[in-house]
Amino acid sequence: MSSEASISRVAIVTGGSAGIGKVICEHLLRDGCEVISLSRRHADIDHPKLHSMEVDLMDRQATLQAAAEAAKKFEVNTLVHNAGVIRGALLPEVKLDDLDALVELHLGSAIALTQAVLPTMKAQRFGRIVLMSSRAAVGAVTRTSYSATKAGMLGMARTWALELAPEGITVNVVAPGPIRTDMFYDVIPADSERERALQASIPVRRIGESADVARAVSFFTDPANSYVTGQVLYVCGGTSVGALTL
Structure with missing residues (x-):
């Protein structure tokens, strides 16, 4: 493997136009x-090293085309699959079409993107893959499709970690708990009693910020951290080991 200090790092971040993805x-x-x-929308970040590609990752053919284009144009050696949606429903109202869509977004697009960038990672004998799961992977009311696909990421990452470790490629998972984003406020009204109750139920007594998650991603993508793979880091204020009131 080439010296980690000399690696030119090129990263794909899905869902990079807003929320946690933008901060990552x-x-x-x-x-x-x-x-x-x-991302589905242009990433409004003014930086010479930021490139924005608009794609709906629920559309398999569009994802494959974007993945091939990115892999051809850039020598990608870091992948952060952050894009996600919830589509919450209690069990009697769960729609299988929603399950299919979340499988495509959370799992299918992760596979397609990883397959596209693997040749470069293997050639460089260096790669960092981070999948964004959720505290909901351990269970949450109304999250049948979301929890199932986010939990699927854990098994997928551990499998890839075993397969790719000899190639110098690490694969890890970040699983955020409640984080202040537009998606969060789509579910819980801002400054509501429900938000206050949620905050009180979190062991650290605050709701997380996107930067909390981005720092965890930075750890896993750091070239120096080559001895950490197949791991899940819950950035959740302690809610993965305690009760969470929604």
Whole structure:
């Protein structure tokens, strides 16, 4: 393997136009990476090393095309699959079409993107893959499709970690708990009694910020951290080991 200090880092971040994904892009740029955002919307980040590609990752053919284009244009050696949606419903109302869509977004696009960038990672004998799961992977009311696909990421990452470790490629998972984003406020009204109750139920007594998650991603993508693979880091204020009131 070439010296880790000399590696030119090029990262794909899915869902990089807003919320946690945008902050991850900003942190990786600050870390010296060239960053390609793959998102349904343009990533509004003013930086010479930021490239924005608009794609719907629920559309398999569009994802395959974008993945091939990014892999051809850039020598990608870091992948952060952050894009996600919830589509919450109690069990009697769960729609199988929603399950299919979340499988495609959370799992299928992760596979397609990883397959596209693997040749470069293997050639460089260096790669960092981070999948964004969720505290909901351990269970949450109304999250049948979301929890199932986010939990699927854990098994997928552990499998890839075993397969790719000899190639110098690490694969890890970040699983955020409640984080203040537009998606969070789509579910819980801002400044509501429900938000206050949620905050009180979190062991650290605050709701997380996107930067909390981005710092965890920076750890896993750091070239120096080559001895950590197949791991899940819950960035959740302690809610993965205690009760969570939604």
